[in-house]
Amino acid sequence: MMDVRGEPLLDIDDLRVQFQVGSGFGAKKVVKAVDGVSLSLHSGQTLGLVGESGCGKSTLLRALFGLSPVAGGKITVAGKDVTHAGRRERRMLSNHMQMVFQDPYSALDPRMTVHEIVAEPLRVAGRYNSREVEELLDRVGVSAEMSTRRPSEFSGGQRQRVGIARALALRPRVLILDEPVSALDVSIQAQVLNLLGDLQQEFGLAYLFVSHDLSVVRHIADEIAVMYLGRIVERGAADAVFRGPEHPYTRSLLASAPIADPTRSRQRPPRTLAGEPPDAANPPSGCAFRSRCPQAQDRCAEQLPQLRESDPGHSRACFFPEIPIRAAAS
Amino acid sequence: MSQLASSRRPAVRRTARTRRRIGRLPLLPFIGAVLLAVMAVFIVVVPMLPGFDPLTQNLSMARLAPFTDAAHPLGTDSIGRDLLSRLAEGGRITMSITLAVVAINVVLGIILGLCAGFFGGWIDNVIGLVSDANLAMPVVLLLIAISSVTGPSATLMIVVLGCTFWMGYARVARAIAISLRGRDFVVAPQILGAGAAWTIRKHILPHVLPQMLILAVTDIGVVMLVQAGLDFLGLGVQPPSPTWGGMILEGQKMLRLSPWQAIIPGTAIFMLVVGTQFVSQLLTAESSTPLRKARRANV
Numbered sequence: 107m108m109d110v111r112g113e114p115l116l117d118i119d120d121l122r123v124q125f126q127v128g129s130g131f132g133a134k135k136v137v138k139a140v141d142g143v144s145l146s147l148h149s150g151q152t153l154g155l156v157g158e159s160g161c162g163k164s165t166l167l168r169a170l171f172g173l174s175p176v177a178g179g180k181i182t183v184a185g186k187d188v189t190h191a192g193r194r195e196r197r198m199l200s201n202h203m204q205m206v207f208q209d210p211y212s213a214l215d216p217r218m219t220v221h222e223i224v225a226e227p228l229r230v231a232g233r234y235n236s237r238e239v240e241e242l243l244d245r246v247g248v249s250a251e252m253s254t255r256r257p258s259e260f261s262g263g264q265r266q267r268v269g270i271a272r273a274l275a276l277r278p279r280v281l282i283l284d285e286p287v288s289a290l291d292v293s294i295q296a297q298v299l300n301l302l303g304d305l306q307q308e309f310g311l312a313y314l315f316v317s318h319d320l321s322v323v324r325h326i327a328d329e330i331a332v333m334y335l336g337r338i339v340e341r342g343a344a345d346a347v348f349r350g351p352e353h354p355y356t357r358s359l360l361a362s363a364p365i366a367d368p369t370r371s372r373q374r375p376p377r378t379l380a381g382e383p384p385d386a387a388n389p390p391s392g393c394a395f396r397s398r399c400p401q402a403q404d405r406c407a408e409q410l411p412q413l414r415e416s417d418p419g420h421s422r423a424c425f426f427p428e429i430p431i432r433a434a435a436s
Numbered sequence: 437m438s439q440l441a442s443s444r445r446p447a448v449r450r451t452a453r454t455r456r457r458i459g460r461l462p463l464l465p466f467i468g469a470v471l472l473a474v475m476a477v478f479i480v481v482v483p484m485l486p487g488f489d490p491l492t493q494n495l496s497m498a499r500l501a502p503f504t505d506a507a508h509p510l511g512t513d514s515i516g517r518d519l520l521s522r523l524a525e526g527g528r529i530t531m532s533i534t535l536a537v538v539a540i541n542v543v544l545g546i547i548l549g550l551c552a553g554f555f556g557g558w559i560d561n562v563i564g565l566v567s568d569a570n571l572a573m574p575v576v577l578l579l580i581a582i583s584s585v586t587g588p589s590a591t592l593m594i595v596v597l598g599c600t601f602w603m604g605y606a607r608v609a610r611a612i613a614i615s616l617r618g619r620d621f622v623v624a625p626q627i628l629g630a631g632a633a634w635t636i637r638k639h640i641l642p643h644v645l646p647q648m649l650i651l652a653v654t655d656i657g658v659v660m661l662v663q664a665g666l667d668f669l670g671l672g673v674q675p676p677s678p679t680w681g682g683m684i685l686e687g688q689k690m691l692r693l694s695p696w697q698a699i700i701p702g703t704a705i706f707m708l709v710v711g712t713q714f715v716s717q718l719l720t721a722e723s724s725t726p727l728r729k730a731r732r733a734n735v
């Protein structure tokens with residue numbers, strides 16, 4: 107169903123990001139922070155990217171803007187290969203795709219007024235217009251009288267609104283949102299999520315929405331990708347993934363997030379996620395989830411499971427996936 | 437929404453902050469500011485007075501003690517030049533040179549420090565090396581060596597001193613740049629395709645400048661002392677142009693006969709050094725607050 111929408115706005119193909127770690131004369135280690143990730147995002151769509159802290163979500167997003175060391179793969183934005191874009195191409199790119207940062211405290215320069223902050227993209231692009239900035243601020247719910255103030259006088263939620271206004275300044279069609287609400291109070295989260303929903307309608311935006319909180323993603327995403335240790339382990343329409351998670355990791359994540367769902371009670375009792383994710387510099391052989399997987403068998407240590415489709419548009423990387431009841435019945 | 441509530445709160449906070457600043461201005465910075473203001477007025481006003489003449493000699497009027505002759509309120513030196521005029525003229529020259537030296541150091545330090553901190557890597561290494569080499573260099577010997585070839589001059593002293601004190605500025609600028617370069621607000625313009633110059637100028641320099649101002653104010657005293665010492669050694673401004681250091685040098689030979697010749701410029705230097713140190717205390721307290729606050733908010 108997803109494939110009939112024509113060319114994606116953002117296409118990530120087999121992307122790899124590697125960090126060299128280890129110091130001085132010692133043997134250098136390679137951390138495969140992103141290891142062969144393929145995703146695509148269509149106009150107006152919201153893709154939720156979920157995974158524990160440290161699984162490489164931010165690294166993946168930063169790679170889209172040339173801020174992570176890309177070791178392989180291809181990033182295409184609006185039909186243009188921008189994997190290794192230079193500065194001039196980045197300027198063009200910023201008209202298509204913009205980023206909202208995770209930490210609203212570090213995202214805004216404390217020495218600038220919020221007007222100047224939102225104006226910056228326009229200034230860099232050489233088309234600053236004071237009224238446009240005020241309109242943007244107004245649109246995200248920051249009043250004109252506040253626009254001459256500095257971020258320190260703003261609450262976390264208001265700062266994130268400013269961050270969103272800045273991201274919208276160049277009228278992009280894709281917003282990359284790196285845990286945009288995880289630093290906010292729950293009551294404020296809902297407000298910002300509503301704002302994002304409204305803006306998506308109004309401007310026809312596509313969102314790549316990163317979160318480690320499934321309940322947040324469930325509200326907003328059409329499609330879900332679950333990431334574990336640099337790889338996508340399950341991907342599919344949000345409904346399908348939430349109702350019938352097939353990868354043991356997704357199941358554990360869902361089990362640890364309290365979500366009322368009648369269809370779930372018919373499946374096996376959920377298990378919560380045990381233990382810590384393994385060291386990214388030293389992943390287990392075969393399936394990286396093996397060290398925490400209740401279903402793990404010998405084969406999981408020997409081979410690396412690839413993403414396989416179970417239903418059209420729903421795939422998972424596991425040798426022994428859960429068989430959903432709906433599939434068994436059909 | 438919460439907008440009403442939160443738009444009111446900061447306003448209250450701001451007035452409270454302003455009141456605190458005015459009401460509790462600490463004593464020492466206040467004294468420092470008064471001292472500096474008095475010196476500035478002195479240097480500007482005295483040359484406008486009718487009897488202003490720092491150079492004319494008058495041996496019949498030599499070694500007049502201060503407060504004994506209305507035409508020479510601060511007395512005269514051993515060849516009868518008016519000390520009030522010489523103090524003001526010397527102050528003007530000394531301050532101009534000091535400010536020029538500090539300005540060169542600040543600019544050099546900021547540029548090199550920001551480049552080292554922002555770019556890191558080999559640029560950082562090279563600048564670090566230059567800085568270490570510069571630290572190890574004995575200024576006075578260098579100045580003597582060059583002076584022996586070119587002859588001593590004020591310009592030479594300015595250039596040499598101008599390349600001598602920048603390392604402190606560079607170190608602080610570098611540290612701030614390093615602490616900021618990974619922050620999202622510094623990354624954001626890079627996403628936009630803005631160049632390094634833009635990012636540094638818009639997002640790092642404004643955080644560095646207040647700290648540089650503190651260092652600079654502290655350095656004014658130091659540079660002036662060093663410069664007075666060099667004048668004293670005859671390596672700086674050449675006679676008959678007065679400088680405070682030069683005046684002490686001349687006065688020192690006459691310490692028995694006319695001690696005021698050295699005491700008066702000595703007092704001026706003392707006041708200026710004390711004044712700048714006191715004022716820098718205030719700047720330190722004031723200016724580090726926003727950065728510290730921002731840092732705390734980020735933890």
Ligand SMILES: Nc1ncnc2c1ncn2[C@@H]1O[C@H](COP(=O)(O)OP(=O)(O)OP(=O)(O)O)[C@@H](O)[C@H]1O
Nearest residue numbers: 125127137139158159160161162163164165166386
């Ligand atoms: N500059 C770097 N050098 C070395 N390793 C890095 C670097 N940046 C990230 N990593 C490693 O890459 C992995 C992924 O980090 P990343 O920040 O992308 O995780 P994340 O999913 O965004 O986590 P979080 O939810 O905490 O934001 C981590 O193991 C991290 O240690």
Ligand code: SF4
Nearest residue numbers: 393396399406424425
């Ligand atoms: S491949 Fe094996 S270890 Fe990996 S998730 Fe599936 S069952 Fe668990």
Ligand SMILES: [Mg+2]
Nearest residue numbers: 163164165208
């Ligand atoms: Mg992250």
